[in-house]
Amino acid sequence: MAPDMIPLSYGDLALASLLVLLNAALSFGLRLRLEGQLLIAAVRMVVQLGLVGLVLKALFTTVSPLLTGITALAMVLFAGREVFARQEKRLGGWWTYGLGTASMLMAAMLVTVLALTTQIQPDPWYHPRFAIPILGMILGNTMTGIALGLNTLTTTISRERVAIEARLALGHPWRDAFGNVIREAMRSGLIPIVNAMAATGLVSLPGMMTGQILAGAEPMHAIQYQLLIMFLIAGGTGLGVFMAVLVGAYRLTDSRHRLRLDRLHSSH
């Protein structure tokens, strides 16, 4: 722990949590009927973070590559479920879940391992105190990008069916016929990270940097870390979105260059 880190007592947290109770009271008074969900969400957050704290503590004391790997894999699988849940239309069978998870596994793992082995270089390189938080941050953003990219791909390709089939019927190969849609899907997956980079520092102070500063780090050191993380996130999101959108598009055609909308199902 850094010397200037001011530890919080449970009393401090209880005091802050009164604000949530105040919100609940407001919700009750104004009949928003949100107080139940609000309290459940708050309790969930406390329980989940408490468990994460226990897991991290255990990981940090053992520094086992196996346990760290299992934790990382579990995080990727949860993120895959989240991508799946955000789709209006899904590829049949395991395709949507598998594709989202595989893209994240490839992109987030690659970028995380790259950062750990060449830039941050903790000892050992897989030390969970570095590996898990960095993977978490990269995963969170890659997940958003992939979910958006895939959703744009499947909804746009259904909407543009007539235009795409017109091109196929005129003998355009599927890559040309799908081109506009693929580009639009990739753009929509990448725009959040572009916006985040452009707004960082002006509109928002990123959470990680703020956390390090609160913990007593030099602002310049915190900023260096933040820049590293943003570059990693941009790289991971790009890789993940490209893979997910390209493979998704490939799944929506076949060897005879058809548009296979029969492989898409509405999730409602």
Added chain:
Amino acid sequence: MLRIEALQTRHLAAIDAEIADGECVAVIGPSGAGKTLFLRAIADLDPNEGRVTLDGRARESLPAPEWRRKICYLPPDSGWWAERVAAHFPDAEAARALFPRLALPEAALDWEVARLSTGERQRLALARALLLRPRALLLDEPTSGLDAASMAAVERVLMEMLAEGGTILLVTHDLAQGKRLAKRCLPFKQGRLESEGTWPRT
């Protein structure tokens, strides 16, 4: 010669047909009878089984895009992928030469797709297909939105294609048009081909 043997999909019973060079065959029947699915299956736009050959050459021996340029399907609702008409015509010169024959002005190339009328879209989509110089055309209601003058122009162009040895399969609800262009017909009902060649009594 376009030969179709045991062509079937999930919604189409095995269909056999032969269309000679220079021949137009009308595909008729009530809505939902499978006429569109039949043309789409020939163009290989939907998964299907069966054998389709053009001049003795099986379609599997060609990459799908090449097959579809030889035997071009024209859907009833035309699709556009750019804002300007010109972007859909790789050869502007050839397009300008063809337009007057379809009762379209040469300036149509500079139009915006969003401002086209139904009839203009239909004729421009036909022009787009004709410029590929396909051996066969699979036309799905090609004149449903046209006035008498434009329809006559389109039919003249189709007759010229037939005179040059082209092959046409024509889905139409307009029996008079069917009889003007085609000598025989393929009557469809509930995804099956009924007794070939009988025009319904009008």
